[in-house]
Amino acid sequence: MTGPDSARGGLPVIDMASLFDASRVTERARVAREIEQACRDSGFFYVTGHGVSGEVLARLERESHRFFALPRVAKEAIAMSMGGVAWRGWFPLGGELTSGRPDRKEGLYLGTELGSEHPRVKAGWPLHGANLWPAEVPELRAAVLDYVAACTRAAHALMEGMALSLGLDADYFRRHYTADPTVLFRIFHYPAEPQHEEVSWGVGEHTDYGLLTLLAQDDNGGLQVKTPRGWVEVPPLPGTLVCNIGDMLDRMTGGWYRSTPHRVKNVSGKDRLSFPLFFDPDFAAEVHPLPRGAGADVDDDRARRWDGASVHAFQGTYGDYLLGKVSKVFPELVRRVWERAPTALPEETPRGPLPR
Numbered sequence: 341m342t343g344p345d346s347a348r349g350g351l352p353v354i355d356m357a358s359l360f361d362a363s364r365v366t367e368r369a370r371v372a373r374e375i376e377q378a379c380r381d382s383g384f385f386y387v388t389g390h391g392v393s394g395e396v397l398a399r400l401e402r403e404s405h406r407f408f409a410l411p412r413v414a415k416e417a418i419a420m421s422m423g424g425v426a427w428r429g430w431f432p433l434g435g436e437l438t439s440g441r442p443d444r445k446e447g448l449y450l451g452t453e454l455g456s457e458h459p460r461v462k463a464g465w466p467l468h469g470a471n472l473w474p475a476e477v478p479e480l481r482a483a484v485l486d487y488v489a490a491c492t493r494a495a496h497a498l499m500e501g502m503a504l505s506l507g508l509d510a511d512y513f514r515r516h517y518t519a520d521p522t523v524l525f526r527i528f529h530y531p532a533e534p535q536h537e538e539v540s541w542g543v544g545e546h547t548d549y550g551l552l553t554l555l556a557q558d559d560n561g562g563l564q565v566k567t568p569r570g571w572v573e574v575p576p577l578p579g580t581l582v583c584n585i586g587d588m589l590d591r592m593t594g595g596w597y598r599s600t601p602h603r604v605k606n607v608s609g610k611d612r613l614s615f616p617l618f619f620d621p622d623f624a625a626e627v628h629p630l631p632r633g634a635g636a637d638v639d640d641d642r643a644r645r646w647d648g649a650s651v652h653a654f655q656g657t658y659g660d661y662l663l664g665k666v667s668k669v670f671p672e673l674v675r676r677v678w679e680r681a682p683t684a685l686p687e688e689t690p691r692g693p694l695p696r
């Protein structure tokens with residue numbers, strides 16, 4: 341354990357090392373109970389034993405700082421509008437509207453690196469394709485790919501713990517949803533704000549969309565979570581990642597595990613970097629309630645949710661759900677990208693409620 345509870349908003353620190361080794365049965369059962377407790381409480385916890393080395397993270401942080409320090413024109417060369425339907429690239433400060441308002445952050449959108457020969461890329465599936473890399477910081481590519489690989493391994497292992505915590509076989513999620521997961525990765529830069537002024541939200545209140553999010557953050561803090569005890573800070577703890585569950589786990593468990601609202605305000609007076617990796621179901625997977633929903637009846641949460649939309653009412657693939665969300669947070673970009681997209685995307689391409 342790392343310091344008093346109050347220093348981390350009462351969020352637990354869970355050592356997940358045993359989730360990489362199926363033979364450690366007793367320890368895995370204990371970790372599963374810790375995960376259940378955390379998910380029944382705030383849906384947020386810290387993990388250690390995640391296998392992402394300090395060197396890999398330090399390199400990612402260093403190269404990311406170099407990227408954001410580039411002149412605007414260099415970043416514009418890989419703007420999201422260049423990424424087309426693959427939905428990759430840089431967006432400027434204020435370019436994303438998380439809860440209907442421009443966020444005080446800039447960022448780089450990345451994801452699983454797929455070449456033009458991949459069948460889904462060939463078929464023009466949205467959010468599938470190649471990443472856009474800055475020519476001026478070529479080292480960023482390897483730094484990102486190494487981090488994403490390590491973090492994705494951790495996410496697969498955590499989903500085993502998640503399955504055990506719900507009384508399911510350890511490989512339940514891999515068998516049904518994550519053999520080919522949707523992995524989205526973002527690097528955010530929240531600029532230093534003058535400390536005498538009222539600081540706006542870096543990211544407005546929201547829940548994450550998929551299964552789980554693994555977040556690395558630098559030393560500057562600013563993430564806040566809405567727990568049953570009210571909003572609490574999620575301060576950085578060296579060597580940990582922050583894990584939280586998303587809407588799809590909320591939906592699958594009938595609300596037994598909740599995707600919890602959170603938000604970010606950078607009041608540190610310094611530039612803040614964060615690195616969320618979203619580990620989500622296969623884009624083409626239909627997301628259903630679990631066979632043995634761990635006890636709870638479906639609770640229609642529409643009235644309490646940040647966007648007034650219930651995750652339980654939704655029908656369709658994860659891709660449909662994701663595209664619906666993306667079109668809310670990037671309305672202008674969606675319009676422009678879809679206007680320019682090939683006129684006839686194949687009929688079977690998931691497109692969600694986007695303009696056709």
Ligand SMILES: O=C(O)CCC(=O)C(=O)O
Nearest residue numbers: 528543548563604614616
């Ligand atoms: O930057 C952070 O700490 C969190 C970002 C976040 O919540 C998100 O991207 O969904």
Ligand SMILES: [Fe+2]
Nearest residue numbers: 546547548602
């Ligand atoms: Fe989030």
